[in-house]
Amino acid sequence: MEIKQSEFITSAVKPEQYPTDNRLEIAFVGRSNVGKSSLINSLTNRRKLVKVSGTPGKTRLVNFFLINNEFYFVDLPGYGYAKVSKKEKESWGKVIETYLVNRAQLKRIILLVDCRHKPSEDDKLMYSFIKHYGYSCTVVATKTDKLTKNELRKNIAMLKTELNLEEGDSLLLFSSLNKSGKEELLENIDSALKEI
Ligand SMILES: Nc1nc2c(ncn2[C@@H]2O[C@H](COP(=O)(O)OP(=O)(O)OP(=O)(O)O)[C@@H](O)[C@H]2O)c(=O)[nH]1
Ligand SMILES: [Mg+2]
Structure with missing residues (x-):
């Protein structure tokens, strides 16, 4: 799959604010600072479609991006950022x-x-x-440019065990810095969209 077109549509907190056109959706979730926005920018070949945060924990909304005029990428708030109040953490969890x-x-x-x-x-x-x-869940291990091949191999096994990954859920590697893993992830997304 090739992404030729991408466009920010809307930010939402409540379901009434989500798009209503019933196009299929692929959502991205993970800790604050893990690289969600960077990954979406890499996949869409855009440098600034999604803001990459200097300050972690900036994305507090559900952001919808229309891709190839066919489906949505949904950027969810990053969780686990230490420097926010308990109340704020709960409200993101709720979102x-x-x-x-x-x-x-x-x-x-x-x-x-x-x-x-x-x-x-x-x-x-x-x-x-x-x-x-x-x-269905696809786990993506980000920032692979920061490890050697050997370290990566070890950590992949560790991640699968720690998360208790179910059969059928894949774990892919990705680096937004050198774009490695991009083709494989796009394939994975493409097959998800084609599933009945
Ligand atoms: N070396 C390296 N740095 C990365 C990679 N992906 C992201 N970063 C850096 O990690 C930091 C956080 O990236 P973001 O894409 O903003 O992370 P996020 O998950 O969207 O963060 P929140 O919006 O706060 O939840 C930025 O400084 C990025 O430049 C990567 O693949 N390799
Ligand atoms: Mg972000």
Whole structure:
């Protein structure tokens, strides 16, 4: 699949603000600073479609981007950022949960984790949450440019074990810096869109 067209459509907190045209959706979720915005920019060949945050935890809304005039990329708020109040954390959790429940057109969730670290409790919770709601999940290990091949191999095994990855859910590698893993991820997204 090639992405030829991408356009920001809307930001939402409540379901009434989501697009209503029933196009299929692919959602991106992960810790704040894990590289969600950078990854979406890489996939769409745009430098500034999504703001890459100097300050983590800036994305507090559900952002919808129309891709090739066919489907949406949905950028969800980053979780787990330490420097916010408990109340604020809860409200972001709510924004994510509200979106995930009953979203029939949501075909796949891409869960981003940093390839260098053990998944956080929030990451594990998010993965079980995704499975609980019955979605297929693709885990993407980001920032692979920061590790050697050997370190990566070890960490991939570690991530699969720690997340308790179900059969059928793939784990892909990605670097927004050198664009490695891009073709494979686009293939993965394409197949999700073609699933009945
Ligand atoms: N080396 C390297 N740095 C990356 C990569 N992806 C993202 N970064 C850097 O990581 C930081 C966070 O990236 P973002 O794309 O803004 O992360 P985010 O997940 O959208 O963060 P929030 O919107 O706060 O949830 C930025 O400084 C990026 O330049 C990558 O693949 N390699
Ligand atoms: Mg972001």
